[in-house]
Amino acid sequence: MNWHRYASPANFKRLSDRLLPWAAGGAALFLAAGVWSGLVVSPADYQQGETVRIMYVHVPAAWMSMFVYANMAVAAAAALVWRHPLAEVAGRAIAPVGAAFTFLCLVTGSLWGKPMWGTWWVWDARLTSVLILFFVYLAYMALNAAFDEPERGARASAVLALVGAINLPVIKFSVDWWNTLHQPASVTRLDAPAIDPSMLAPLLAMAIGFTLFFVAVAFVRIRAELVERRLEALRHARVAGEAAAERT
Amino acid sequence: MSAALALVARDVRLALRTPAETLTILAFFVIAATLFAFGIGPEPQALARVATGIVWVVALLACLISLDRLFQAEADDGSLDQLVLAPAPLELLVLAKCLAQWLTTALPLVVVSPLVATMLQLSPHGYATLLASLLLGTPSLTLFGAVGAALAVGARKGGALLALIVLPLYVPVLIFAVAAVEASIAGLSPRPHLFLLAGLAVFALTLAPFAASAALRQASE
Amino acid sequence: MSAALALVARDVRLALRTPAETLTILAFFVIAATLFAFGIGPEPQALARVATGIVWVVALLACLISLDRLFQAEADDGSLDQLVLAPAPLELLVLAKCLAQWLTTALPLVVVSPLVATMLQLSPHGYATLLASLLLGTPSLTLFGAVGAALAVGARKGGALLALIVLPLYVPVLIFAVAAVEASIAGLSPRPHLFLLAGLAVFALTLAPFAASAALRQASE
Amino acid sequence: MESTPTAGLEGRALACRRGGRTVFRALDLAAAPGDLLVLRGANGTGKSSLLRLLAGLLAPSDGRLAWDGEAVDEDPAAHRRRVAYVGHNDALKPTLTLAEHMRFHAALRAVPGDACAAALDAFGLGALAGVPARFLSQGQRRRAALARLVAAPAALWLLDEPTNGLDAASVEALARAVARHRASGGIVVAATHLEFAGASARTLTLGAA
Amino acid sequence: MESTPTAGLEGRALACRRGGRTVFRALDLAAAPGDLLVLRGANGTGKSSLLRLLAGLLAPSDGRLAWDGEAVDEDPAAHRRRVAYVGHNDALKPTLTLAEHMRFHAALRAVPGDACAAALDAFGLGALAGVPARFLSQGQRRRAALARLVAAPAALWLLDEPTNGLDAASVEALARAVARHRASGGIVVAATHLEFAGASARTLTLGAA
Ligand code: HEM
Ligand SMILES: Nc1ncnc2c1ncn2[C@@H]1O[C@H](COP(=O)(O)OP(=O)(O)OP(=O)(O)O)[C@@H](O)[C@H]1O
Ligand SMILES: Nc1ncnc2c1ncn2[C@@H]1O[C@H](COP(=O)(O)OP(=O)(O)OP(=O)(O)O)[C@@H](O)[C@H]1O
Ligand SMILES: [Mg+2]
Ligand SMILES: [Mg+2]
Numbered sequence A: 001m002n003w004h005r006y007a008s009p010a011n012f013k014r015l016s017d018r019l020l021p022w023a024a025g026g027a028a029l030f031l032a033a034g035v036w037s038g039l040v041v042s043p044a045d046y047q048q049g050e051t052v053r054i055m056y057v058h059v060p061a062a063w064m065s066m067f068v069y070a071n072m073a074v075a076a077a078a079a080l081v082w083r084h085p086l087a088e089v090a091g092r093a094i095a096p097v098g099a100a101f102t103f104l105c106l107v108t109g110s111l112w113g114k115p116m117w118g119t120w121w122v123w124d125a126r127l128t129s130v131l132i133l134f135f136v137y138l139a140y141m142a143l144n145a146a147f148d149e150p151e152r153g154a155r156a157s158a159v160l161a162l163v164g165a166i167n168l169p170v171i172k173f174s175v176d177w178w179n180t181l182h183q184p185a186s187v188t189r190l191d192a193p194a195i196d197p198s199m200l201a202p203l204l205a206m207a208i209g210f211t212l213f214f215v216a217v218a219f220v221r222i223r224a225e226l227v228e229r230r231l232e233a234l235r236h237a238r239v240a241g242e243a244a245a246e247r248t
Numbered sequence B, C: 001m002s003a004a005l006a007l008v009a010r011d012v013r014l015a016l017r018t019p020a021e022t023l024t025i026l027a028f029f030v031i032a033a034t035l036f037a038f039g040i041g042p043e044p045q046a047l048a049r050v051a052t053g054i055v056w057v058v059a060l061l062a063c064l065i066s067l068d069r070l071f072q073a074e075a076d077d078g079s080l081d082q083l084v085l086a087p088a089p090l091e092l093l094v095l096a097k098c099l100a101q102w103l104t105t106a107l108p109l110v111v112v113s114p115l116v117a118t119m120l121q122l123s124p125h126g127y128a129t130l131l132a133s134l135l136l137g138t139p140s141l142t143l144f145g146a147v148g149a150a151l152a153v154g155a156r157k158g159g160a161l162l163a164l165i166v167l168p169l170y171v172p173v174l175i176f177a178v179a180a181v182e183a184s185i186a187g188l189s190p191r192p193h194l195f196l197l198a199g200l201a202v203f204a205l206t207l208a209p210f211a212a213s214a215a216l217r218q219a220s221e
Numbered sequence D, E: 001m002e003s004t005p006t007a008g009l010e011g012r013a014l015a016c017r018r019g020g021r022t023v024f025r026a027l028d029l030a031a032a033p034g035d036l037l038v039l040r041g042a043n044g045t046g047k048s049s050l051l052r053l054l055a056g057l058l059a060p061s062d063g064r065l066a067w068d069g070e071a072v073d074e075d076p077a078a079h080r081r082r083v084a085y086v087g088h089n090d091a092l093k094p095t096l097t098l099a100e101h102m103r104f105h106a107a108l109r110a111v112p113g114d115a116c117a118a119a120l121d122a123f124g125l126g127a128l129a130g131v132p133a134r135f136l137s138q139g140q141r142r143r144a145a146l147a148r149l150v151a152a153p154a155a156l157w158l159l160d161e162p163t164n165g166l167d168a169a170s171v172e173a174l175a176r177a178v179a180r181h182r183a184s185g186g187i188v189v190a191a192t193h194l195e196f197a198g199a200s201a202r203t204l205t206l207g208a209a
Helices: A009-041 A050-082 A085-117 A125-144 A150-164 A167-177 A197-247 B002-017 B019-040 B044-067 B072-076 B079-085 B090-119 B124-152 B158-185 B191-219 C002-017 C019-040 C044-067 C072-076 C079-084 C090-119 C124-151 C158-185 C191-219 D047-055 D076-082 D098-108 D113-122 D138-151 D168-183 E047-055 E076-082 E098-108 E113-122 E138-151 E168-183
Strands: D009-018 D021-031 D036-040 D062-067 D083-086 D156-160 D187-191 D202-205 E009-018 E021-031 E036-040 E062-067 E083-086 E156-160 E187-191 E202-205
Touching: A009 A050, A009 A085, A009 A197, A050 A085, A050 A125, A050 A150, A050 A167, A050 A197, A085 A125, A085 A150, A085 A197, A125 A150, A125 A167, A125 B019, A125 C158, A150 C124, A150 C158, A150 C191, B002 B019, B002 B090, B002 D098, B019 B044, B019 B090, B019 C044, B019 C158, B044 B090, B044 B124, B044 B158, B044 C019, B044 C044, B044 C158, B072 B079, B079 B090, B079 B191, B079 D083, B079 D098, B090 B124, B090 B191, B124 B158, B124 B191, B158 B191, B158 C019, C002 C019, C002 C090, C002 E098, C019 C044, C019 C090, C044 C090, C044 C124, C044 C158, C072 C079, C079 C090, C079 C191, C079 E098, C090 C124, C090 C191, C124 C158, C124 C191, C158 C191, D009 D047, D021 D047, D021 D062, D036 D047, D047 D083, D047 D156, D047 D187, D062 D076, D076 D083, D083 D138, D098 D113, D098 D138, D113 D138, D113 D168, D138 D168, D168 D187, E009 E047, E021 E047, E021 E062, E036 E047, E047 E083, E047 E156, E047 E187, E062 E076, E076 E083, E083 E138, E098 E113, E098 E138, E113 E138, E113 E168, E138 E168, E168 E187
Parallel strands: D036 D187, D036 D202, D083 D156, D156 D187, E036 E187, E036 E202, E083 E156, E156 E187
Antiparallel strands: D009 D021, D009 D062, E009 E021, E009 E062
């Protein structure tokens, strides 16, 4: 996609007008299908019993936590290299969504861990690196909000987003590098997935649903941010105008 | 009196205008606790043994970091001169600032402390006492910290100097608080320790405003 | 090059003019470790179990506290503009500041660390590795910290924000360092962990000056 | 010397030490109700130090400062009530609006907040009352600091280079406020390098010796 | 427009955005060797912003800035070598002496430190060379910042309200330094609210539109 073509706020608005209904509708559809097939159709696991159904939320949430961060890092690079306002706005808009997915991954993993490992939390490499990811999200948002001028916050947090991107491969490969309690990859392997199709289907449906949900929310939030920025600029201009008027 | 209330209202309003500050302190609390978990290693038993100490020390450090600019910010923008020159006694204004500081940083810490306790595998028997000890202990931390913050105004390496001044004052608070929590985990009554904590708070409340005011008057010379 | 050396000399001279700052960091190191000894209780075994972690976490927090104003002080008094406008590459000047910072705060920490280790009953088998891990690990702490300090220039809540940014970057350093010390206490070779620490330092050395310079250029806009 | 107590501010043989160095000594000054005393002198002669000393922020190392004949350090609280000090910094919080600043200042000085809006108007800040301070330019910030003088009346105004960064219209607004204050029996002491408008101003030049 | 490259500094259609707001745009300026360009305009019209932009601290959101006909952003290092900037803050460390400040500045700008003592003398600071900066008054600090200009020569001086807080003698010293710099082919751009002495100064008024 030619980023620059859609990068003007007006073009972005037109694009998002067109795509938003599809993304939102698709998200609703896939999520409904995923929930239904995950809770009703798919079988319980022969080892884990009914608790395996947590997977249909946990695993897509985990994927999204990394996917959103990757998006944020790309937006950060674009913001730093091209200084494009839309890229700045995009990073700020999607960070809380990513943090929410990460939180969801942590909570569902923790809920799952209690029956499976007998504890809410262990300091295992994968869990730890996801927790760090969550902290990096928090730091990103805090840094973004820490300045009086939004541009400054956007650019500072973009640098942080790029530095923090080192964490993504650590999360992804931590299970392979260290011996841990956590499951190694069974779906996203280079060879064939080692998971039963009756479980794979709802999992994929949920994953697509989550992704579309993310796209829809991102559209809405980016547009809200753009409106906010315009309002701020207008208020600023009005203040300056009134000050000038007052002087005469 | 109304000057003090106005100051509390102003500081709380400042904190609400930039909620990122409170949230940052909370994040520090959680992250520093995590660091200790890393440092000590993953076995739940080892962690549980030291959980009380770590929750409390980390809460204490979070308080300390949040105090960094309590008066320095006022000095930097010239507000401190206005506070020192206000007709109301400076001691009262210092108390007002401490109250606002406690409401906007220590209280949120108390609220999230159960989360951190869970992460560090604290025994569930200790939760109630942990909360009580934090509620009784954090006012002393804020008040003693205010003395340090006032002394550090004008010193260039504010943060570290503050730590040096304040940490020894924090030791008794820490000892009694940890003793209280450990007592209830061991099935004993935490009451004597909690009373001592309350006593410390009263002591801090009577002493700290005077010490801090004296330091601030010197700083504005 | 001579500009960078002049900057190192200036910063070291500044530190020597006010030795209280270095001493304060050292005191923080010792006092915070003492706090943990209090928080965890007096049994030597319990302490020894967690000593490595605590020495390292406290050293890390001391580093963090000392970084607070690394670039903010330059920004506040207008020196940052002069550094950014100097003919020498900003990356080089950032490195110079990091070197001076390491010499005046981290190195003294390394020197007193055996004292703190003794207080916390660290097994004597771990001393040599503790020193090695600190020597190899603190440069990464300083360099990553410099990135955080540069990012936080001009932010509203310096101290805690810096902590929030930097602590996630510190976690790998902490993990490898503690693993190295624990390995030699257990009678194993700490070498693989120390190599990883050195690798991290090299990584920080190549990445941090660029990230910090980028952040500083934005800050001076 | 006369033995009847002088009305207003009087300093006798004042001395000031800062950083181990005597900045000035044996300095006498007097300002009766209605007076404007302008402090002049080269850089470093102690104008700012003298203002802080008059405010009670700095203790004189020698000499006596009196108000209506009574030593100021005998009742510091009374002195604080009559002093309004505008220093180099404007004491503004970036996120609070001008109106909030004014109301807080009135509460701090224990006066009703009725005069706040009028004070902002006096310095042409009426339209900016609802604007957070971080949006203001340097000159507007300075005006906000000066508007405090009008919002919370005090007998003795101490102004340290009040015209720094002000444009011509605002300098005039300040002159008007000073004239009104003097007409109602107030005293103004101001340090400045520039000309400072004011009928029958008295000048005290420091470091002339 | 002419196609021969102009000697000295030239800005074409410069625009500056700060805090989401356009401060100025379509601004043209030129300064040939020997020129003094005085920036004027009410508070908030963008004088300081323009100076930071000319220094290369701030990137213009639009337009082109050139030196001797070559775009400045093509070789930022060369531009840094020819710029000397004195902003609002004086860049002084409280514990370092004036002489130490001067020597550090010379090393930073990669010039020999021979001119340092003379530079301090030019601003009447010779006697204070061994004094740590924390003991200086506001005006003395400002003079120390200005003395740097003389200690480390640069082709383009950018001065933001250089006379702030200076007494009359120091304002004259500054005027002398500026004249000498111009006589040797240097360029000076200065923002100020006051009159700024200078033969054949050109004025650029911002926010006049
Ligand atoms: C808070 C604790 C947990 C966290 C932070 C966490 C994190 C993650 C992450 C980041 C992934 C994505 C891995 C990838 O795409 O390669 C993942 C996948 C997965 N997790 Fe967890 N997890 C947690 C607890 C659990 C528990 C308790 C179980 C069950 C025993 C579990 C089972 C799985 C499974 C089966 C996958 C899919 C692996 C794949 O097919 O790629 N997780 N988890
Ligand atoms: N905080 C301080 N510590 C020590 N000495 C100080 C301090 N502030 C000022 N001085 C000294 O006191 C003297 C008077 O300073 P002061 O700021 O009062 O001068 P001033 O007349 O206001 O000068 P200016 O016109 O430059 O503002 C100076 O020479 C300075 O050396
Ligand atoms: N750091 C900043 N972030 C956002 N906006 C800024 C910043 N600094 C200045 N501005 C805005 O840019 C405008 C121009 O500011 P600038 O400081 O350049 O004005 P100036 O002409 O120097 O004014 P003064 O006479 O007060 O020094 C102001 O209206 C201000 O609102
Ligand atoms: Mg002065
Ligand atoms: Mg300006």
